[in-house]
Amino acid sequence: MTNSTEGRWLGGKLSRxxxxxxxxxxxxxxxxxxxxAACAREQATPTAAPQPTPTTAPAQQPTPTxxxxxxxxxxxxxxxxxxxxxxxxxxxxxxxxxxxxxQDLMKQQLQEFGKETGVEATIDFINWPDxxxxxxxxxxxxxxxxxxxxxxxxxxxxxxxxVDVHDIVEKRIKGEGDYFDWVKKTVLVGDQWLSIPIGAPxxxxxxxxSVLQKAGWPDPNNPPDTWEDLxxxxxxxxxxxxxxxxxxxxxxxxxPSFCYAFxxxxxAMEVExxxxxxxxxxxxxxxxMKLFLSYWKQAFDETGLSWDDATNNxxxxxxxxxxxxxxxxxxxxxxxQAPDIAEDIIHHIYPKGPAGxxxxxxxxxxxILKYSKNIAGAxxxxxxxxxxxxxxxxxxIQQGYQVAPTAYYLNDPYYKADPKLVPYVEAAKYGRNKxxxxxxxxxxxxxxxxxxxxxxxxxxxxxxxxxxxxxxGASELQKIYGx
Amino acid sequence: MTTAPAxxxxxxxxxxxxxxxxxxxxxxxxxxxxxxxPGWLILLLFMSYPFxxxxxxxxxxxxxxxxSGEFVGFRNYAELLRDRTFHLTVMNTFIYGFVTxxxxxxxxxxxxxxxxxxxxxxxxxxxxxxxxxxxxxxLSSLAWLxxxxxxxxxxxxxxxxxxxxxxxxxxLGTRTNAIISLCIANIWRGTPFFAVxxxxxxxxxxxxxxxxxxxxxxxxxxxxxxxxxxxxxxxxVITTLxxxxxxxxDFQLVYVLTKGGPANSTHIFxxxxxxxxxxGAGKLGIGAAISLYMFPVLAVLSAILLRYVRSQEA
Numbered sequence: 001m002t003n004s005t006e007g008r009w010l011g012g013k014l015s016r017x018x019x020x021x022x023x024x025x026x027x028x029x030x031x032x033x034x035x036x037a038a039c040a041r042e043q044a045t046p047t048a049a050p051q052p053t054p055t056t057a058p059a060q061q062p063t064p065t066x067x068x069x070x071x072x073x074x075x076x077x078x079x080x081x082x083x084x085x086x087x088x089x090x091x092x093x094x095x096x097x098x099x100x101x102x103q104d105l106m107k108q109q110l111q112e113f114g115k116e117t118g119v120e121a122t123i124d125f126i127n128w129p130d131x132x133x134x135x136x137x138x139x140x141x142x143x144x145x146x147x148x149x150x151x152x153x154x155x156x157x158x159x160x161x162x163v164d165v166h167d168i169v170e171k172r173i174k175g176e177g178d179y180f181d182w183v184k185k186t187v188l189v190g191d192q193w194l195s196i197p198i199g200a201p202x203x204x205x206x207x208x209x210s211v212l213q214k215a216g217w218p219d220p221n222n223p224p225d226t227w228e229d230l231x232x233x234x235x236x237x238x239x240x241x242x243x244x245x246x247x248x249x250x251x252x253x254x255x256p257s258f259c260y261a262f263x264x265x266x267x268a269m270e271v272e273x274x275x276x277x278x279x280x281x282x283x284x285x286x287x288x289m290k291l292f293l294s295y296w297k298q299a300f301d302e303t304g305l306s307w308d309d310a311t312n313n314x315x316x317x318x319x320x321x322x323x324x325x326x327x328x329x330x331x332x333x334x335x336x337q338a339p340d341i342a343e344d345i346i347h348h349i350y351p352k353g354p355a356g357x358x359x360x361x362x363x364x365x366x367x368i369l370k371y372s373k374n375i376a377g378a379x380x381x382x383x384x385x386x387x388x389x390x391x392x393x394x395x396x397i398q399q400g401y402q403v404a405p406t407a408y409y410l411n412d413p414y415y416k417a418d419p420k421l422v423p424y425v426e427a428a429k430y431g432r433n434k435x436x437x438x439x440x441x442x443x444x445x446x447x448x449x450x451x452x453x454x455x456x457x458x459x460x461x462x463x464x465x466x467x468x469x470x471x472x473g474a475s476e477l478q479k480i481y482g483x
Numbered sequence: 484m485t486t487a488p489a490x491x492x493x494x495x496x497x498x499x500x501x502x503x504x505x506x507x508x509x510x511x512x513x514x515x516x517x518x519x520x521p522g523w524l525i526l527l528l529f530m531s532y533p534f535x536x537x538x539x540x541x542x543x544x545x546x547x548x549x550x551s552g553e554f555v556g557f558r559n560y561a562e563l564l565r566d567r568t569f570h571l572t573v574m575n576t577f578i579y580g581f582v583t584x585x586x587x588x589x590x591x592x593x594x595x596x597x598x599x600x601x602x603x604x605x606x607x608x609x610x611x612x613x614x615x616x617x618x619x620x621x622l623s624s625l626a627w628l629x630x631x632x633x634x635x636x637x638x639x640x641x642x643x644x645x646x647x648x649x650x651x652x653x654x655l656g657t658r659t660n661a662i663i664s665l666c667i668a669n670i671w672r673g674t675p676f677f678a679v680x681x682x683x684x685x686x687x688x689x690x691x692x693x694x695x696x697x698x699x700x701x702x703x704x705x706x707x708x709x710x711x712x713x714x715x716x717x718x719x720v721i722t723t724l725x726x727x728x729x730x731x732x733d734f735q736l737v738y739v740l741t742k743g744g745p746a747n748s749t750h751i752f753x754x755x756x757x758x759x760x761x762x763g764a765g766k767l768g769i770g771a772a773i774s775l776y777m778f779p780v781l782a783v784l785s786a787i788l789l790r791y792v793r794s795q796e797a
Contacts, residue, residue: 129742133762136547140767157765158548249655250744303633305745306655315634449762451747458746462657472567 086118088377093124093145095131098329098401105397109390119377128252128309132449139369146372147382152186152362153434153445155195162194163368163375168383169193176388176408182431183405186362186440195367196386197405201327202427203257203359205348211242211322223348227265228291230351234299237322244300245321247307248458254309255454257325260360262288263453264432265353270447271481275438278481281474284354289466296461305458317341328401328424347423350430361431362440363405403428443480452476541772547765559772569773572750578662579669579751580731586670588723591677598678599685616675624739627668631655631740655741658748665749668736677722684718685711717795724788728781752777
């Protein structure tokens with residue numbers, strides 16, 4: 001009976017058990033081998049990533065000195081671009097721009113670069129708050145975009161993951177002059193250039209002249225110049241249904257713009273120049289915070305605690321607020337969507353406090369991640385794109401939204417063509433870096449990313465207790481700078 | 484003379500080996516393990532490995548972008564015990580996890596009982612009921628973000644138009660408002676899961692029992708308590724536990740709506756771990772420790788769930 005052909009196939013050659021066994025092996029083998037192969041790849045990545053395959057590396061990835069020698073002119077012209085770049089791929093990651101045409105321009109520039117060099121380049125734009133997590137995830141995974149746009153202080157945070165680009169930076173300095181001090185303080189990592197500065201958007205006060213006038217301000221063409229005057233006129237503006245509008249939520253643009261500037265204007269700072277001594281809990285700042293709290297309900301839109309970077313734009317354009325801090329994006333959008341509001345807008349630099357007039361300014365920069373398999377292509381692109389021929393177009397399309405990292409561009413017509421935008425360039429004079437009076441390093445980045453200064457204001461608003469909120473902020477900063 | 488035996492040996496060994504492997508594979512337990520091996524491997528690599536890696540990272544001072552961290556023992560866990568934001572995070576997670584579930588249970592039960600009645604378009608409504616559940620959470624959260632918008636919220640607009648309020652409601656502007664708003668959005672999203680699961684359970688309630696109870700004079704409530712409830716009790720327990728576990732481990736809704744603000748007052752474990760570990764300064768060690776504080780709670784809930792399922796099987 002055991003030899004019967006029941007339960008056998010292929011003319012009795014294949015038993016049911018043999019078939020089941022075969023299936024089991026068939027299923028298990030590819031899974032096991034696939035997983036082992038995946039593991040092997042994962043293990044190989046860290047060592048292989050910085051330098052692509054040995055056979056192609058010498059051709060595709062010249063050393064910085066070799067790259068510099070191959071491209072003697074500042075701009076990487078099509079003829080100067082190494083032929084080996086043809087067919088390689090490049091992916092770039094940036095935050096979205098409030099002037100959306102900037103993104104279209106960058107796509108066009110990439111296409112142009114692609115035509116000239118044969119590099120297949122793509123670019124992704126993601127929301128500002130998602131940019132840093134995305135870069136962190138890519139760095140941790142060792143895979144993702146080749147080039148990333150970074151905010152100030154981030155180069156310090158990712159210093160181990162960024163390619164040295166001093167060769168390109170030196171060409172830029174030679175061609176366009178030295179960078180502003182606030183640029184160097186926020187992009188240099190020690191004495192290393194790990195990314196190329198591209199300047200920063202600045203903020204200014206955005207007023208509606210008609211609202212100021214209605215509130216009784218004597219000269220709407222010369223808006224309030226001190227914090228206290230701003231708060232006082234805010235009370236009248238709110239009575240007329242057009243309060244001051246300021247974001248205090250977990251967002252990386254507008255909330256820090258207000259909070260850092262106010263903190264400095266009232267004599268406090270995150271840390272002293274030694275980078276260790278926290279200088280946040282200052283009597284003058286406590287008094288300033290009390291002043292602010294005394295006007296919060298009377299002068300501000302009280303829903304501001306949950307606002308993000310875009311809420312004040314919407315509120316201003318919807319005619320719900322009469323003042324806010326912002327880049328020029330509100331005005332630029334108003335020119336298209338609501339010319340009457342654009343006409344009514346007046347910009348003014350940051351208000352003064354007892355300790356002076358300051359604003360939070362740190363340069364954005366673009367860097368290449370070490371895991372990139374096309375570092376040569378990435379360098380060629382950045383050299384081409386940061387050269388005046390391309391970079392000027394990028395600055396121009398933003399109509400003054402982005403202040404250039406060097407004085408070389410500041411006399412360009414687009415910075416002065418519209419008198420209403422001049423305060424945005426002027427703001428560059430009053431810039432202080434995050435982490436001032438220390439450096440804009442990884443500690444400043446951590447304090448910023450944890451929203452400590454912003455949350456100090458939010459806590460004060462919620463509790464009404466300036467002392468307690470500032471004490472909390474100081475203790476949180478102590479954990480970072482004192483560690 | 485010397486080569487012949489050697490040749491015999493080399494032929495004989497593979498044959499014997501092949502025989503032994505065949506024998507070995509003929510064994511039922513071996514074959515069973517072989518069948519299970521792909522699943523085991525997937526579990527090991529994609530569940531166990533990240534879990535144990537997470538435990539290891541939580542014991543180091545590892546940060547994003549740096550090659551590796553140093554072993555710091557339980558320092559990260561101890562630091563969190565002194566962190567006031569973390570205390571608030573724990574409280575928020577418990578509020579979020581335990582307050583929403585009873586609402587979801589009751590609303591889900593009511594919906595299921597309604598949809599179990601015969602009426603026109605019943606199937607269409609049953610399908611529509613699932614929408615909040617099947618729409619990606621990130622997407623539905625964005626819809627809620629617009630509804631709660633501080634400036635352009637339709638709720639505020641409507642209430643202002645009716646003359647009930649004078650200024651916009653700060654739905655996400657204070658801790659209390661934000662927690663309530665988050666809970667409402669969570670209840671909206673989670674109720675269909677309860678409704679569908681209970682509806683499936685209601686199909687298993689024997690109609691004869693209902694009829695018999697009715698003949699005995701039981702009213703609707705009595706029939707529900709004596710006939711329906713005992714049958715769907717198991718489903719109620721399992722869905723409740725699942726919902727608590729999922730709500731505890733939530734991330735997307737809170738991240739999209741508040742990002743833990745204002746002033747870190749609405750963080751739950753997931754969002755706070757993210758802010759510290761990835762979204763913040765890349766403190767992976769502390770981020771992992773925050774996540775792992777969630778583990779004992781989830782482990783206890785999972786154990787209760789498994790125990791209950793097994794007791795039902797027995």
